[in-house]
Amino acid sequence: xxxxxxxxxxxxxxxxxxxxxxxxxxxxxxxxxxxxxxxxxxxxxxxxxxxxxxxxxxxxxxxxxxxxxxxxxxxxxxxxxxxxxxxxxxxxxxxxxxxxxxxxxxxxxxxxxxxxxxxxxxxxxxxxxxxxxxxxxxxxxxxxxxxxxxxxxxxxxxxxxxxxxxxxxxxxxxxxxxxxxxxxxxxxxxxxxxxxxxxxxxxxxxxxxxxxxxxxxxxxxxxxxxxxxxxxxxxxxxxxxxxxxxxxxxxxxxxxxxxxxxxxxxxxxxxxxxxxxxxxxxxxxxxxxxxxxxxxxxxxxxxxxxxxxxxxxxxxxxxxxxxxxxxxxxxxxxxxxxxxxxxxxxxxxxxxxxxxxxxxxxxxxxxxxxxxxxxxxxxxxxxxxxxxxxxxxxxxxxxxxxxxxxxxxxxxxxxxxxxxxxxxxxxxxxxxxxxxxxxxxxxxxxxxxxxxxxxxxxxxxxx
Numbered sequence: 036x037x038x039x040x041x042x043x044x045x046x047x048x049x050x051x052x053x054x055x056x057x058x059x060x061x062x063x064x065x066x067x068x069x070x071x072x073x074x075x076x077x078x079x080x081x082x083x084x085x086x087x088x089x090x091x092x093x094x095x096x097x098x099x100x101x102x103x104x105x106x107x108x109x110x111x112x113x114x115x116x117x118x119x120x121x122x123x124x125x126x127x128x129x130x131x132x133x134x135x136x137x138x139x140x141x142x143x144x145x146x147x148x149x150x151x152x153x154x155x156x157x158x159x160x161x162x163x164x165x166x167x168x169x170x171x172x173x174x175x176x177x178x179x180x181x182x183x184x185x186x187x188x189x190x191x192x193x194x195x196x197x198x199x200x201x202x203x204x205x206x207x208x209x210x211x212x213x214x215x216x217x218x219x220x221x222x223x224x225x226x227x228x229x230x231x232x233x234x235x236x237x238x239x240x241x242x243x244x245x246x247x248x249x250x251x252x253x254x255x256x257x258x259x260x261x262x263x264x265x266x267x268x269x270x271x272x273x274x275x276x277x278x279x280x281x282x283x284x285x286x287x288x289x290x291x292x293x294x295x296x297x298x299x300x301x302x303x304x305x306x307x308x309x310x311x312x313x314x315x316x317x318x319x320x321x322x323x324x325x326x327x328x329x330x331x332x333x334x335x336x337x338x339x340x341x342x343x344x345x346x347x348x349x350x351x352x353x354x355x356x357x358x359x360x361x362x363x364x365x366x367x368x369x370x371x372x373x374x375x376x377x378x379x380x381x382x383x384x385x386x387x388x389x390x391x392x393x394x395x396x397x398x399x400x401x402x403x404x405x406x407x408x409x410x411x412x413x414x415x416x417x418x419x420x421x422x423x424x425x426x427x428x429x430x431x432x433x434x435x436x437x438x439x440x441x442x443x444x445x446x447x448x449x450x451x452x453x454x455x456x457x458x459x460x461x462x463x464x465x466x467x468x469x470x471x472x473x474x475x476x477x478x479x480x481x482x483x484x485x486x487x488x489x490x491x492x493x494x495x496x497x498x
Contacts, residue, residue: 039079039110040065042118047145059086061122063108078111083122108145120145283311286331289356294340295366302366303339309369310376319411321494323373326380333383341366351378353390377404384484397474402464403482409436410485413443419460424467432460446489450481457482 043063061083068081085103106124113119122143142150284307295303311323330337335356342350342359348371350359358375365371381400382389392400405419417436420429435456439447447453458478465476 036068036070036079039068039081039118043108043110043120043145046118047120061085073111075111075113078109081108081110083108121150122147283307283327283331287327287335287337289336289338292338292340294338299341299363299366302363306367306369306372310373318494322411322488322492325488325492325494326376330376330379330383335379335383337379339366349375351375351382353378353382353388353393356382374404374408377407380488381484384487392477392480393474395475396477396480398465398476399461399480399482401473402461403485405464406482407485407488410440410443410446419464420467424463428463428467432463435460448486448490450486 064082064084068079071078071080083103083106102124105126106122109119109121109123111119122145124141124143126139126141144150284304292300311327312320338355338357340357340359341362343361345359345361348361348365348368351357352359356379358372358379360366360371360375378389378400381403385392389396389400402419409417409419415433417429417433420432424432435454437443439453450457458476461476
């Protein structure tokens with residue numbers, strides 16, 4: 036505690052004295068300082084007394100919160116063991132989730148110079164990460180507005196592997212003169228008790244003290260991966276990707292794919308990179324790369340087009356070697372792209388291609404794709420029986436999946452491993468699945484594309 040105070044008074048005040056803003060002079064209340072734990076180690080949190088009452092709120096919020104109860108001085112040692120002093124203000128917005136702070140954390144040097152800003156959304160784990168800031172401030176006699184023009188990376192891991200989307204927006208914190216009836220130096224407002232939390236907000240959790248160890252776009256705390264605008268994907272750090280992987284897509288694309296605009300081609304490239312390179316499950320990534328490599332070695336060149344007449348989430352036309360997607364939403368989904376890409380693999384694997392199965396055999400190809408997905412997901416609910424299947428049928432199908440994978444610990448490598456029930460569930464899929472009654476079943480067509488992946492991919496089976 037004394038080390039922190041000495042550093043602040045000897046090093047900070049001598050080099051960057053406080054510059055009064057609308058809040059007037061600010062003074063640390065050292066007698067109410069306390070120690071907290073952050074990812075980087077011990078830190079000291081010091082309440083601040085402001086000369087003039089100020090309210091702070093995030094854009095879209097109705098009520099101002101007392102700046103004194105929504106800010107603090109944080110002193111800690113960074114990863115290089117250098118002392119840091121930061122003036123931190125919190126503007127909660129929205130409801131907390133899993134005791135995680137939701138809102139904007141703005142960080143200034145003691146003299147008021149903006150240093151960082153971080154935004155946290157309601158996904159619980161950090162889902163928004165700031166890369167760069169442009170700050171501007173406009174002030175009047177009554178109020179000031181501090182805005183952060185931020186490039187974010189949104190990381191969604193609910194599907195089992197990261198889906199990364201980069202975008203920009205401006206977040207603003209409004210600071211206004213306000214006549215607070217009571218002003219308190221109660222440190223419980225700063226930190227929310229033993230766990231820590233945003234001041235005066237009723238939130239809890241350690242996030243307001245943890246922003247220093249920020250989350251990179253690969254979801255790694257303190258990681259060094261960055262979102263590359265050029266690649267439109269997350270590269271570096273733990274991703275293992277250090278240059279734009281778009282050449283992989285070019286190797287399997289038709290030379291002329293003029294049915295997408297330039298922005299849509301960029302979106303496709305981003306989606307393909309997500310499908311091929313990103314995610315937390317190494318087994319899935321290994322399988323997807325195997326599928327890609329086999330398509331590349333087959334010599335198939337595909338096109339990807341938007342076609343609003345497509346009634347499903349996508350379609351693959353083997354006679355034209357085109358993946359058709361109905362809109363830009365489906366074009367941006369690596370999951371939907373992966374579904375159609377599996378059909379490209381089937382086209383490359385089966386002798387003579389899959390044009391011969393456009394009608395008779397089409398249910399086989401769709402069920403094989405659904406079965407592959409349900410096996411590698413390693414979890415339920417399953418996808419093959421669709422919304423129209425009965426709960427009893429779904430349980431029967433899921434019991435079968437567990438039996439042919441030994442509770443998701445092995446892979447079926449040959450037809451006998453499906454224990455004589457493949458055709459039965461194929462029929463149930465034809466009647467109840469999302470592609471019910473489309474085409475006719477080919478009882479001579481076995482799921483050999485699926486077996487080929489599991490036999491030849493050399494991917495470690497794990498969930």
